[in-house]
Amino acid sequence: MPAPKLALFDLDGTLVDSRQLIHASMDEAFRTCGLGGCEYDHVRKIVGIELTQAVRMLLPADYPEEGATKVTQTFRESFVRLRADGTHLEGLYDGVLDLLAHLQAEDWTLGVATGKPRRGLDHILDTHDLHGFFVTLHTSCTGPGKPDPRMVLEAMAATKTTPDRTAMIGDSTHDITMAINAGVRAKGVTWGFHTAEELSGAGAHAVFDRFEDLRTGLDRFGSGIGVAAE
Structure with missing residues (x-):
C-alpha cells in the first residue's frame, strides 16, 4: 500500500490574506518605537520567518x-x-475551501506548516472552521522555523509518509527553501507575499497563479504523472 499523499500548506499569503494586517502592524510597531515606519516591500520579504528573527532582519x-x-x-x-x-482581517482567499474539500475527497492528508505562533494558527482554524481539514499542524513555536526543514520532516513522520509523496505549498521563498531542504515537492503560489520570479528563483518546482491551476498540479502530482512537466 503506497504511503499517504501529504499536502502541507503555509498560512499567511497562501490560505489567508494577511498582507495588509501584517504590514500595518509592523509599520505601527516601527513608528511607535521611533523608527519612522516600515515599507511593505521590506515587510513582505520576511513574512513566514519566526517573528523574533524576522524583526531582527528588518x-x-x-x-x-x-x-x-x-x-x-x-x-x-x-x-x-x-x-x-x-x-x-485575515480573510480566506477565494478558492481555499473548494481546494481543501477537493483534496480531502481525493484522499490527500492535509497539514499546515507556518511561521505563525500556535495561538495565531488556532485563531485562523477557529475563525474559518478549518479544523476538519487538517490532521497535522506545525509552527515555529516548538523548534526551528523556516527555512529549516524541521516542520516538514515532523509532518511526514506524523503522517507516516515519504518525501516523494509530499508537496509543500507556499507563497514565499522561505516555504520553497524549506521544502527543498526537506526533499519534498515545492509548489509556489503568487497571490501572497512573493513574486513568481522570486519563487522560481528559489527553486520552486512549479508556480501557480490560480487555485484552479494549483488543484490541477496537485492532482497530477498525486497521481504520479506530469511531475517532469511542472
Missing part, C-alpha cells in the same frame, strides 16, 4: 537587542488590536 545590524525585543512585542500588540477591531 532592523539595522547594530540595533540594540532590548530595542528589537520592544519592536517585536509592539508588533504583537498592534497585530492583535488591529485584527480585533476589524481594521484589517
Whole structure:
C-alpha cells in the first residue's frame, strides 16, 4: 500500500490574506518605537520567518537587542488590536475551501506548516472552521522555523509518509527553501507575499497563479504523472 499523499500548506499569503494586517502592524510597531515606519516591500520579504528573527532582519545590524525585543512585542500588540477591531482581517482567499474539500475527497492528508505562533494558527482554524481539514499542524513555536526543514520532516513522520509523496505549498521563498531542504515537492503560489520570479528563483518546482491551476498540479502530482512537466 503506497504511503499517504501529504499536502502541507503555509498560512499567511497562501490560505489567508494577511498582507495588509501584517504590514500595518509592523509599520505601527516601527513608528511607535521611533523608527519612522516600515515599507511593505521590506515587510513582505520576511513574512513566514519566526517573528523574533524576522524583526531582527528588518532592523539595522547594530540595533540594540532590548530595542528589537520592544519592536517585536509592539508588533504583537498592534497585530492583535488591529485584527480585533476589524481594521484589517485575515480573510480566506477565494478558492481555499473548494481546494481543501477537493483534496480531502481525493484522499490527500492535509497539514499546515507556518511561521505563525500556535495561538495565531488556532485563531485562523477557529475563525474559518478549518479544523476538519487538517490532521497535522506545525509552527515555529516548538523548534526551528523556516527555512529549516524541521516542520516538514515532523509532518511526514506524523503522517507516516515519504518525501516523494509530499508537496509543500507556499507563497514565499522561505516555504520553497524549506521544502527543498526537506526533499519534498515545492509548489509556489503568487497571490501572497512573493513574486513568481522570486519563487522560481528559489527553486520552486512549479508556480501557480490560480487555485484552479494549483488543484490541477496537485492532482497530477498525486497521481504520479506530469511531475517532469511542472
